[in-house]
Amino acid sequence: MSLRGKNYSPEEQAELERLCGQLSEIFARASYGEDIVKAARIIGEISQCAYLPLWDTKRNALTTYLCLPPAHAPQQKLSRQGRMTMDLGMLGSAIAELEKLGRDGKKFFIVCPVRHETLYNQDSYKKYHMLCQGVAQEQRKFLILLMTHLQRDLPKTQAYWFVATLKNYCQQIFAEVPLGQKTDFLSLRNAGIDAVGVSIGGRDGSEQETIRLLNSFSAQARTGRIPAMFALEVPTLSLATSAVCAGFDCLAGSAIHGAVKNPDNIYRYRHEDLFAGLFERGLP
Amino acid sequence: MAVDSAGHALRDRKVLIIDDDEVIRMALRGIFKKENCGVVEAGNGNAGVSLFRQEKPDIVITDILMPDKEGLETISEIRACDPHVKIIAMSGGGSVRDMGFLKLAGKLGANGTLHKPFRPDEILSLIGRLL
Numbered sequence: 001m002s003l004r005g006k007n008y009s010p011e012e013q014a015e016l017e018r019l020c021g022q023l024s025e026i027f028a029r030a031s032y033g034e035d036i037v038k039a040a041r042i043i044g045e046i047s048q049c050a051y052l053p054l055w056d057t058k059r060n061a062l063t064t065y066l067c068l069p070p071a072h073a074p075q076q077k078l079s080r081q082g083r084m085t086m087d088l089g090m091l092g093s094a095i096a097e098l099e100k101l102g103r104d105g106k107k108f109f110i111v112c113p114v115r116h117e118t119l120y121n122q123d124s125y126k127k128y129h130m131l132c133q134g135v136a137q138e139q140r141k142f143l144i145l146l147m148t149h150l151q152r153d154l155p156k157t158q159a160y161w162f163v164a165t166l167k168n169y170c171q172q173i174f175a176e177v178p179l180g181q182k183t184d185f186l187s188l189r190n191a192g193i194d195a196v197g198v199s200i201g202g203r204d205g206s207e208q209e210t211i212r213l214l215n216s217f218s219a220q221a222r223t224g225r226i227p228a229m230f231a232l233e234v235p236t237l238s239l240a241t242s243a244v245c246a247g248f249d250c251l252a253g254s255a256i257h258g259a260v261k262n263p264d265n266i267y268r269y270r271h272e273d274l275f276a277g278l279f280e281r282g283l284p
Numbered sequence: 285m286a287v288d289s290a291g292h293a294l295r296d297r298k299v300l301i302i303d304d305d306e307v308i309r310m311a312l313r314g315i316f317k318k319e320n321c322g323v324v325e326a327g328n329g330n331a332g333v334s335l336f337r338q339e340k341p342d343i344v345i346t347d348i349l350m351p352d353k354e355g356l357e358t359i360s361e362i363r364a365c366d367p368h369v370k371i372i373a374m375s376g377g378g379s380v381r382d383m384g385f386l387k388l389a390g391k392l393g394a395n396g397t398l399h400k401p402f403r404p405d406e407i408l409s410l411i412g413r414l415l
Contacts, residue, residue: 206351206352207351210351237357238349238353241383245377278357279392281364
């Protein structure tokens with residue numbers, strides 16, 4: 001089951017609508033500066049986002065945590081307003097976690113997803129931008145923004161402008177693109193994107209086809225001089241090993257580690273650890 | 285010498301080849317048929333484990349990077365079914381990186397390992413030492 005494409009019951013849907021309404025109200029009341037930051041703190045508390053550890057396959061460590069929408073957030077069924085509120089909520093949660101990181105002296109990176117439409121719409125962009133300003137200066141080096149649901153023919157100037165603006169508030173900017181779709185890697189690189197990746201959870205089609213697409217993606221991304229590649233929602237060991245050998249730098253998904261409630265430090269994770277379950281089973 | 289002994293040892297035995305690359309399967313099938321050896325084949329780990337249970341081969345030769353159950357899980361499951369069957373793991377590494385999966389294959393119960401590409405006499409000689 002896809003972490004970000006779950007099917008929801010009517011009760012879960014109702015719960016989400018209630019949550020979105022609550023978040024929208026907070027944002028409607030908070031228009032400027034400190035209000036937005038206060039709202040972000042509240043949203044961080046009530047959003048109940050989860051975090052998925054990302055395995056840095058070259059540094060052999062779980063270094064980074066991907067913020068996931070609240071467990072009961074059926075993204076595909078949300079209204080446009082609801083989706084924007086979720087993006088704001090996830091950044092709110094990330095800000096709250098980064099503040100805790102500062103207090104506890106831990107080290108980790110948070111990847112916070114934001115939809116293209118949230119950045120494209122003037123009203124939501126204004127609020128997102130104000131929220132970004134609420135990230136404390138010393139914590140910005142631990143924040144990575146992940147642009148998702150990019151439109152197919154994203155104008156080069158738009159990509160450049162998003163990256164140039166948002167990079168003031170974070171360490172790096174990643175972009176998620178659909179697997180199997182033609183991607184202009186060179187433009188993304190020129191816009192200043194630090195990593196490009198795909199989500200492979202809940203895909204139709206065979207694993208063999210997914211592996212073929214991962215290899216093709218990797219070859220094209222390297223030709224486009226993309227500095228790093230990631231694969232999210234990796235569900236099986238066969239896809240994880242294939243992605244690693246295809247040159248993907250970061251992987252996340254149930255094959256590597258389940259979602260956690262809060263980000264929690266950097267941990268050593270070598271490729272042997274992928275097969276820890278097999279070793280635990282032991283030899284007969 | 286080792287190749288000759290493999291030829292005798294292989295006669296009337298059954299080999300299971302698990303690899304998603306049809307060309308590799310075809311090449312290995314040719315090598316083993318010449319030795320009068322029975323050959324069964326699977327294109328992924330899931331199909332390989334099922335075929336192992338049905339056919340009870342004497343030797344399993346499996347790739348590591350495959351769809352639908354990669355080689356290490358496959359070795360682990362086959363070894364759990366049969367502690368005595370001879371298992372050989374083979375890998376050409378990945379298109380970009382080789383993560384040393386063959387070393388792990390040994391730890392999970394493979395009796396021998398081979399880096400792709402290999403010559404026919406290399407696999408026959410390895411089998412000769414194992415049987």
